[in-house]
Every structure is written in C-alpha cells, then in structure tokens.
Amino acid sequence: MGTERSAVTVIGLGQMGSALAATLLERGHPTTVWNRSARKAQPLVERGARRAATPEEAVAASPLVIVCVLDHDALHATLDPVAGSLAGKALVNLTSGSPEQAQEAEAWARSHSAGYLDGAIMTTPPGVGSPEMMFLYSGSHTVFETHRPTLAALGDPLHLGAEPGLASLYDAALLGLMWSTMTGWLHGTALVGAEKTEATAFTPVAIRWLSAVTGFLTTYAAQVDAGHYPGDDATVDVQIAAIDHLLHAAAARGIDNALPELLKATMERTRDLGHGSDSYASVIEVLKKGAGSA
Ligand SMILES: NC(=O)c1ccc[n+]([C@@H]2O[C@H](COP(=O)([O-])OP(=O)(O)OC[C@H]3O[C@@H](n4cnc5c(N)ncnc54)[C@H](OP(=O)(O)O)[C@@H]3O)[C@@H](O)[C@H]2O)c1
Known part of the structure; x- marks a missing residue:
C-alpha cells in the first residue's frame, strides 16, 4: 500500500x-x-x-x-x-x-x-x-x-x-565550531605526530576526549544563560597556566602556535576582566564585548 x-x-x-x-x-x-x-x-x-x-x-x-x-x-x-x-x-x-x-x-x-x-x-x-x-x-x-x-x-x-535568518545564523555558528574543533585536533595531531604518533592512533583518544568536552559544554551553557560562572571545576587562572605547557611542547617541536596563542590571549583578557577565579565559560564575556575589550 x-x-x-x-x-x-x-x-x-x-x-x-x-x-x-x-x-x-x-x-x-x-x-x-x-x-x-x-x-x-x-x-x-x-x-x-x-x-x-x-x-x-x-x-x-x-x-x-x-x-x-x-x-x-x-x-x-x-x-x-x-x-x-x-x-x-x-x-x-x-x-x-x-x-x-x-x-x-x-x-x-x-x-x-x-x-x-x-x-x-x-x-x-x-x-x-x-x-x-x-x-x-x-x-x-x-x-x-x-x-x-x-x-x-x-x-x-x-x-x-x-x-x-536563524538557520543561516546557526549555520555560521556551527561552522565556526567545526573549524575551531578541526584545527585544534590538527594542532594536537601535529604535536603528537612530531613524536611519530600517527593521526589514526591519536584520533580515537581525541574523540573520547571530545565526548568529555561535550559534557563541559552542557555545564557551561547553563552558566552562560545565568551570566554566572562559578569556577568550582577549573578556573581561568588554572587554564592559563595549563596552556603554557601546550605552547611550550609545540614550540619545542616546531609546531605553529598561532591557535593556542590566540586562546591564551583570550583567556588573559578574561582574567583581566576579573574572571580569573571563574570557569572557562566566562570567556564569553570577552567575546561578547568584541575585539576592543581588554
Ligand atoms: N557541497 C556541500 O557540501 C554543501 C553543504 C552545505 C551547503 N551547501 C550549499 O549549497 C549550495 C550549492 O552548493 P554546491 O556544492 O551544489 O555548489 P556547486 O556544485 O558549485 O553548484 C552551484 C550551483 O549553482 C548554480 N549557479 C551558480 N551561479 C549561478 C547563476 N548565476 N545563475 C544560476 N545558477 C547558478 C550552478 O549552475 P551551473 O551548473 O549552471 O553552474 C550550480 O547548479 C551553496 O550555497 C553551498 O554553500 C553545499
């Protein structure tokens, strides 16, 4: 029928x-x-x-x-x-x-x-x-x-x-997410690749990590909506210290560091706005203020 x-x-x-x-x-x-x-x-x-x-x-x-x-x-x-x-x-x-x-x-x-x-x-x-x-x-x-x-x-x-306009707006937002994620993955792939780890070996571990990251997004989405970013899991200050390890490891292996340098600069601007003890979700305060914010 x-x-x-x-x-x-x-x-x-x-x-x-x-x-x-x-x-x-x-x-x-x-x-x-x-x-x-x-x-x-x-x-x-x-x-x-x-x-x-x-x-x-x-x-x-x-x-x-x-x-x-x-x-x-x-x-x-x-x-x-x-x-x-x-x-x-x-x-x-x-x-x-x-x-x-x-x-x-x-x-x-x-x-x-x-x-x-x-x-x-x-x-x-x-x-x-x-x-x-x-x-x-x-x-x-x-x-x-x-x-x-x-x-x-x-x-x-x-x-x-x-x-x-909403579909196009989401499209742009989701493509931005995709490019950031893929470039972060490729940066990590280049980093471990410098020590002869193949991309196909690194990627399953990266994918498991991404599923943990989606959990962070869920937690942080509620914080963004509330405009309140309790740093009770990991603070911006701690992440600024941690990204130095990435910068150091990558520089020592000749890997391009433009992406983590940008991320570190954004975290520092977030700290300078007074969010050092807050969660990573507080980075949105810098992004919402646009390029001129300190
Ligand atoms: N491909 C993807 O993965 C993908 C994913 C999501 C969204 N999209 C979107 O889907 C749309 C089409 O992408 P596509 O990959 O199919 O591109 P494509 O293979 O380059 O096809 C482009 C189409 O547009 C037509 N076209 C171009 N200029 C024209 C004109 N002045 N007047 C009339 N027709 C014209 C072409 O006609 P002719 O054959 O005569 O040149 C063809 O049918 C784009 O907006 C793209 O962003 C694509």
Whole structure:
C-alpha cells in the first residue's frame, strides 16, 4: 500500500542540488529539475526526474520548490525573472547565505505571495538522505509543517523559529565550531605526530576526549544563560597556566602556535576582566564585548 509522495521541484543541480534531487527521487517523490547548465539534469532524468525547460516551468510543476544554487545572487538571477509565478508556492531556499540575505529573501518571497523557508544543510552531498544529518530551517511554520514529510526525506529537519535568518545564523555558528574543533585536533595531531604518533592512533583518544568536552559544554551553557560562572571545576587562572605547557611542547617541536596563542590571549583578557577565579565559560564575556575589550 503505497502512500502518494508529493511533487517537488529542485532548482540548482550542482553537487548539493543533485544529491537533493536524487534522494527525493529515491524516496518516490515526483521530482522536476532545472539547472542553468542543462546537462547536469541528465543523470537525474535517467533516474526518473522530469526536466523543466525553463525556471518558470520548474516553478509551475510543484507546490514545493527547493532552490540550492551557489549564492543569493544566483538565486535572484534564476528566480527574479519568474517571480510572478511564485504566488501560492512554498519556496525552500537551501542556498547558503547570511542571516540578512535570508531576511531579504523572505521579504522578497512574501512580496510575491510565496511561503518562504530558509534552510542550512549540515552535511555534504553523500550525507543527504541520512536521518542523522541535520537540516536547519527557519521562517514559515506553515511551509515547514505542510512539507515536513518531504523535507524529512533529505535529513532530520529542525525548525529553529519564524525569524528567517536563524538557520543561516546557526549555520555560521556551527561552522565556526567545526573549524575551531578541526584545527585544534590538527594542532594536537601535529604535536603528537612530531613524536611519530600517527593521526589514526591519536584520533580515537581525541574523540573520547571530545565526548568529555561535550559534557563541559552542557555545564557551561547553563552558566552562560545565568551570566554566572562559578569556577568550582577549573578556573581561568588554572587554564592559563595549563596552556603554557601546550605552547611550550609545540614550540619545542616546531609546531605553529598561532591557535593556542590566540586562546591564551583570550583567556588573559578574561582574567583581566576579573574572571580569573571563574570557569572557562566566562570567556564569553570577552567575546561578547568584541575585539576592543581588554
Ligand atoms: N557541497 C556541500 O557540501 C554543501 C553543504 C552545505 C551547503 N551547501 C550549499 O549549497 C549550495 C550549492 O552548493 P554546491 O556544492 O551544489 O555548489 P556547486 O556544485 O558549485 O553548484 C552551484 C550551483 O549553482 C548554480 N549557479 C551558480 N551561479 C549561478 C547563476 N548565476 N545563475 C544560476 N545558477 C547558478 C550552478 O549552475 P551551473 O551548473 O549552471 O553552474 C550550480 O547548479 C551553496 O550555497 C553551498 O554553500 C553545499
């Protein structure tokens, strides 16, 4: 007994758009596709997609239109000429951009009587379709609830709120976390590598450590929300002393120390603000004050 899957249009068939369309086809959604370079539609057509000849035809084909192009300029280059045909459609924009661009796109869609949901894909194309991968959304609740079953085919859909910029804001925040974490891991990998430990040997230990670190984050999140940072586990002063060991060990092995030096400087600014006896969560006080704070 098959359930009828709803029709979807995917505009933009780069690496990510092609993965989105392929996943929707796999899950049985009647899928219409359009891409500026038409040849990229061919592998999807072979898997059952319908090729739209124009963006207008693509928009007309389905109640839900997913757009995943390079950037917001590409989004507008594609959809501005056919904006008149968006009325009554649900537009889900999975193109990366800033929160401000998401707000602008939402106002633009609204002015053309289209529902708008902004999205951020927290995976690479091979992860599309996996229920573990997060797809962050913000904007219209109605679009989200109406099309949730279709969006769930792509990954785990999380609606963050009605403010359209939220998905992009979380995306930026989470990528920052990823880059800091990966660079910290690579710094550690270079450090132990200087003593002939292979990355594949160090990494399982690093991953166990990261699970301890997630526990610290949970504790510190409550402190950040309370604006109160009891240093009853480890103080900023203690961590300033500890990071000197990292700086020393890395310098002695010729490893670049820009990252730990930045971290130490930030901890020292935190101490100078009077948080030496507080927990590491008090570093947020320096970050919130911006670059000029002492
Ligand atoms: N790849 C990832 O892992 C990943 C992860 C999360 C989010 N994203 C986001 O997904 C979006 C697409 O990324 P991608 O990896 O698929 O990039 P990509 O492979 O470079 O594809 C870019 C797409 O944008 C289209 N495009 C570029 N300029 C255009 C224009 N002026 N007018 C119309 N179409 C235009 C391209 O069309 P042509 O084929 O005609 O050039 C192509 O369909 C980006 O915003 C990216 O940040 C990607």
